[in-house]
Amino acid sequence: MITRNIKLLKNPINQSYSQCLKNNYDVLVIGGGIIGFATARELLIRNKHLKVALVEKENGPSVHQSGHNSGVIHAGIYYKPGTMRAKMCIEGLYKTYEYCLQNNIPHKKCGKLIVATEKSQIKSLNDLFERGIENGTPDIRIINGSDIKTIEPYCKGLRAIHSPHTGIVDWALVTKHYAVDFEKLGGQIIYNFKVISFKESKKSKTIEITSANNQQILSDYVVTCGGLQSDQLSLMSGCKADPYILPIRGEYLLLDKEKSHFVKGNIYPVPDPSLPFLGVHFTLRMDGSVFLGPNAVLALKQEGYRWNDISISNTLRLLRLDGVQKLIAKHMKFGINETIKSLFPSKQLKEIQNYIPDIKQDDIKKGPTGVRAQPLWANGTMAEDLVLDIASDDPTDLVKHRIMHCRSAPSPSATSSLPIGKVIVDEMLAKYPNLNVLSS
Numbered sequence: 001m002i003t004r005n006i007k008l009l010k011n012p013i014n015q016s017y018s019q020c021l022k023n024n025y026d027v028l029v030i031g032g033g034i035i036g037f038a039t040a041r042e043l044l045i046r047n048k049h050l051k052v053a054l055v056e057k058e059n060g061p062s063v064h065q066s067g068h069n070s071g072v073i074h075a076g077i078y079y080k081p082g083t084m085r086a087k088m089c090i091e092g093l094y095k096t097y098e099y100c101l102q103n104n105i106p107h108k109k110c111g112k113l114i115v116a117t118e119k120s121q122i123k124s125l126n127d128l129f130e131r132g133i134e135n136g137t138p139d140i141r142i143i144n145g146s147d148i149k150t151i152e153p154y155c156k157g158l159r160a161i162h163s164p165h166t167g168i169v170d171w172a173l174v175t176k177h178y179a180v181d182f183e184k185l186g187g188q189i190i191y192n193f194k195v196i197s198f199k200e201s202k203k204s205k206t207i208e209i210t211s212a213n214n215q216q217i218l219s220d221y222v223v224t225c226g227g228l229q230s231d232q233l234s235l236m237s238g239c240k241a242d243p244y245i246l247p248i249r250g251e252y253l254l255l256d257k258e259k260s261h262f263v264k265g266n267i268y269p270v271p272d273p274s275l276p277f278l279g280v281h282f283t284l285r286m287d288g289s290v291f292l293g294p295n296a297v298l299a300l301k302q303e304g305y306r307w308n309d310i311s312i313s314n315t316l317r318l319l320r321l322d323g324v325q326k327l328i329a330k331h332m333k334f335g336i337n338e339t340i341k342s343l344f345p346s347k348q349l350k351e352i353q354n355y356i357p358d359i360k361q362d363d364i365k366k367g368p369t370g371v372r373a374q375p376l377w378a379n380g381t382m383a384e385d386l387v388l389d390i391a392s393d394d395p396t397d398l399v400k401h402r403i404m405h406c407r408s409a410p411s412p413s414a415t416s417s418l419p420i421g422k423v424i425v426d427e428m429l430a431k432y433p434n435l436n437v438l439s440s
Contacts, residue, residue: 024206024218025053026435027428030195030233031225032056034066034171035409037178038421039225044185046425047435052187055209055217057194057229062175064303065227066414068370070283070291072266073097073107073167074412077114077132077140085385085410086135088423092416093138093165099418100169103177110265110284112166113148115157117354121270122159128270129161138165154262154356166266170286171414178417190217198222198237200398207398221432222403223424228302228373230407237403238391243375243383244321247302248277250294251342253352254367255282255359262356263290269355275334276327276382280351291367292352295341305369307342326380375408383408386420388427404428 027050029040040054058064073096079086100107116125125142132140140163148157179189194212201208206218226233231245255262267282277296284290298318301311318324328335341347345366352359375383387408392400404427409420429436 024051024204024220026050026219027052027221027223028207028209028217028219029054029223029225030056030209031227031229032058032061032175032179032189032191033064033225033227034062034175034178034414034417035227035406035420035424036225037061037175037182038417039223039406039424040187041178041182041185042418042421042425043428043435044182044187046429048185050435052182053190053217053219054182054187055190055193055195055211057192057212059191061179061189062172064371065373066175067172068305068368069171069414070294070370071168071171071285072112072283072412072415073169074415075112075132075137075140075163075166076135077128077137077161077163078271079131079135080384081131081134083385084423085416088386088416088419089412090136091419092412095418096169096174096415097167099177100174105169105173105177106286107167107169108284108286109165109167111151112163112266112268113152113155113157114161114163114268114270115148115155115355116159116270117157119158124273125159125161125270132161132163137163139163152264152267154358155267156355156357168266168284168286174414174417193217195224195233195236198399198403205398207402220402221428221435223406223428224403225406225409225424227409228371230373230375230405234389234391234405234407237405238400239389239405239407242323242378243387243408244318244323244378245302246318246324246327246374246376247299247304248372248374249297249299249304249342249369250372251297251345251369252283252294252367253292253345253348253364255290255292256363256365257289259359259363260288260290262358267355276331277334277338280348282352282355292364293348293367294370295338295348296372297338297342298335299371303371305371321376321378323376323378323380327376327382330380372411375410382410384410386410386423388424390431402432404431 076089145158197210209217224233263282269279300315301309389405389407
């Protein structure tokens with residue numbers, strides 16, 4: 001497909017911050033990932049008269065999670081029926097394909113197999129199939145081992161779930177399209193603006209947002225979609241400490257290009273409910289490459305993509321938290337195994353060969369890395385659904401009342417980005433009815 005023309009987003013160096021100070025924005029969105037832009041875009045779709053700006057600490061959109069994910073359009077099989085997470089994934093599946101078609105964004109319905117390689121996994125696979133049916137995952141079916149090779153000729157297994165509507169897309173490109181939509185609707189984007197504080201303006205009943213380089217923006221309301229920084233942004237306006245954000249680094253292996261024909265779509269394992277993460281899987285990419293993995297290790301910095309990306313203070317802060325200590329104690333063996341696989345990538349080969357025996361050591365090499373913002377409650381359990389938070393219901397306390405934080409947007413947040421943006425705006429319009437009536 002031919003992509004829609006993406007204009008370069010305005011470079012913040014050429015923007016005048018004094019111009020920002022001349023205007024009190026109705027809403028400021030913080031965070032230039034896919035959730036931030038989906039929310040900003042939705043605000044102006046719902047009320048075109050709002051003055052909305054979006055700030056991002058990096059020099060462009062989708063620098064972190066939105067630009068470092070697997071690129072999968074998920075079909076909603078895994079998630080607990082009835083949860084917002086399950087509902088938004090199914091809605092997001094349809095909306096993503098619709099949006100990609102409308103905007104000529106390259107994508108592919110490559111399908112996915114969830115493969116049981118051992119008899120002990122059959123019951124879990126069947127249970128997962130029932131969950132997918134209950135969630136409304138379209139056209140999934142159970143296939144036996146002999147039929148697996150009709151879909152994935154090099155894959156072996158006893159039984160599998162086939163999800164034909166699972167797909168792939170470049171989520172960073174989708175985010176850029178959301179950003180273009182937002183600008184066309186009248187929104188303003190400001191990069192290189194790292195928020196360090198919120199306070200009530202002395203000159204007016206607005207919130208003053210200050211950046212690390214001492215620039216200020218005024219806004220009546222704020223919504224943060226900070227991803228890896230979401231807990232720290234929440235603390236700035238007086239919210240409680242949890243859910244904390246654990247930076248979980250996922251390191252992919254890359255299949256040799258000459259062997260990429262071994263994988264036609266996505267191949268996933270049957271999830272082990274006792275473990276916090278999914279395990280090794282095979283992901284086809286839009287450029288034809290194949291990712292293997294990822295593993296899951298605690299990053300030593302909120303945006304730590306390598307072992308030598310270290311923040312001692314941040315790591316010590318996390319390790320002191322009761323919830324983190326409980327999680328580590330519960331999954332100590334898993335954590336050690338994942339760390340070993342990180343240090344010695346060849347240790348993943350056996351898991352890979354459980355599915356595709358023809359892949360050899362020389363066929364794999366280190367690939368890209370991403371860092372997931374994993375929200376964690378103080379009791380050591382992971383936040384599994386969307387969490388929105390404000391510090392106070394007292395409307396006289398502007399900073400605590402008028403700032404809404406998206407503290408948890410767990411996987412598959414990219415697939416669910418349009419529904420998540422809609423829910424966040426629903427909540428904002430309900431909490432702050434003034435935003436419904438503001439007009440130019």
